[in-house]
Amino acid sequence: MDRVKRQLLRQAVADNLDTIRGLPPRSLRPARRFAHLFLRRAPLVIIPLMLASFAFLSSTGVPSTRKPAAIARPPAARHVEASMSPMLMTDTLEPVSASAFPLSVRRVVLDAGHGGSDPGASSISNVSEKEITLDIEKRLGALLRQNGFEVITTRDNDRLIPLRERARLANGSHSDIFVSIHVNSIPHPDNHGVETYYLGPTNDPTLTKLAATENLTSGYALADLRKLLDGVYADVRRDESQRLASAVQLQLFSGLRGVDPGLENWGVKRAPFIVLVATEMPAILAEVGCLSNEREAEMLRSGTYRQQIAQALFHGIHAYASANDAPQKKGT
């Protein structure tokens, strides 16, 4: 036990010394080290995989110009490869698990839903979605920055930013994940809950309707949308988005149910929201509350409750980032 105690003491002291030196949380740092290591060593993994895929695709007669897309790309470089069709991966090769290329979550895009002339959902007492999402975005941004993340926001005031522009901004920032914050409104005012979406097809007409509402200001023509959807539904980042959505949903529900025992867990869902379609990093859309429920609308007016939502979102993002770091520690 003495040995264990000594070790624990050393780690506690080291943790405090890190704080004194202003270093970011330990859980984030190994990831950065690994990211550098990964970038240095990535060719060793990618080149043999590419060669293997070339050989495989040649034997199946698929035109060679499209072959590189068959390789699960390292997320660190995903922004430069957006034009490649990821469909090939599932059609022609065994998919490579995204966990083979662990992400280092460093930069986060926060997207406060709606804004300006687009208020989003509203409660009977006239609380609008655009105000709540912006406030939560600011609170979440502060929490993330305090913990060593870089934060990019799609809007920091009350103005309308087309969805397409939000996606462009996110893609241009070379960020690691994208988190869009929204508040729900449903036809059943007695119910309220939280849910988190990632990109995927859905057969649920309610979700299609919800996506259509949220996509109103997308600026995309239907043909563009179809092309985008075909390209990304099988993207490797979808698995990452699903994991991010699961981590955020778990924290949202467990974090908020404590203060709101009536809160329902509506789970992780797939839907074709445009901000999820057009962004090139793991992306989720969190519906953090329900304005159609008057009691919750009242709670959402409170800064304390919005801070709790921001904290729950932060814990979800942090858990996802930490989980991504976990396998890397073995390699370092």
Added chain:
Amino acid sequence: MANDSEILPEILHVGIDLGTSRSAISASNGERFVVDSFVGWPADMVAKKVLKRDVLIGHEAVANRTMLDLHRPLERGLLKEGSDKDVEAVRELLKHLLRLVGVSSNGRTDASNVRAVVGVPAASLRTNKQYLRNSMKGIVDSLMIVSEPFAVAYGLNALLHTMIIDIGAGTTDFCVMKGRYPGEEDQRTLTVAGDSLDAQLLKLIEERYPQANVTVFMVREWKEKHSFVGEAPKRVLVTAPVKGVPTELDITNEMRAACETLVPPTVETMLDLLSRVEPEFQERVRNNIILSGGGGLIRNLSETLENALKQVGGGKVTHMADPVFVGSDGGLALALDAPDSDWEKLTA
């Protein structure tokens, strides 16, 4: 060479549990104190004249709250950033605790000879560690900040294959001890805790007895005396003014309902954390679950959690009979065990 008549400064080691509801201090000189984590400043000149003090702390602050600008600095387990008053409240609280164990500028032990380990709610360490440290700057010579469940585990020597569930006022902290300093993946924090239970109980009582005049402070006191889950050990009868007349109220059902709001999230989180323990160690952790904090004293809670554990093979949940000083004693043990060379690096 030291002069024989020269008195060497005495190093005092202290462990402090900076809680959302109560704060405790244990010192190496044998002194131990607990105070309510409330700090209040006279709201105006009249209050200042009546109270004859610049700042009131603990029970005094609660008793005179109507005249005070009252602060509970770690409410909901977090130090609110940008709130100078809350930072000042933390500093006043720490200074007060140190004074209680004999630290003074004109005594044998002044603050420059104090080495302190401060345990704080795990959530505040996760989100504003740097801010917390800066807020405590200059109060003692050397300072180490650790999460409260870790201090508890250290004090109880429960460092391996153990789960600590620390039910405080602002947060319920879970921590699985695996023989290493707990990381993010070993800990969870819920905001369902003593305060949310108080709010729920107050709401239920107000719904049942709309004429009764009840405050959250009264509710807190009743909860501390009568809390339970499951079968009521006896009827919970309390006295509160109804239209100005002291009246006996039966709040048995309300007490049960409020206390049981803790159960589902606690069970869910406990099982989730257990499922993340390496399979070969899960049974040992299941049989070493320790309930600490004031919430650990809720009657039948440990049995209820044991019942929930049956679905995963059963387990043992132990609650601390006297949880008041568990955290501060753990902090003191840490302070005494840390070598001088480490303390020299941890200058506050």
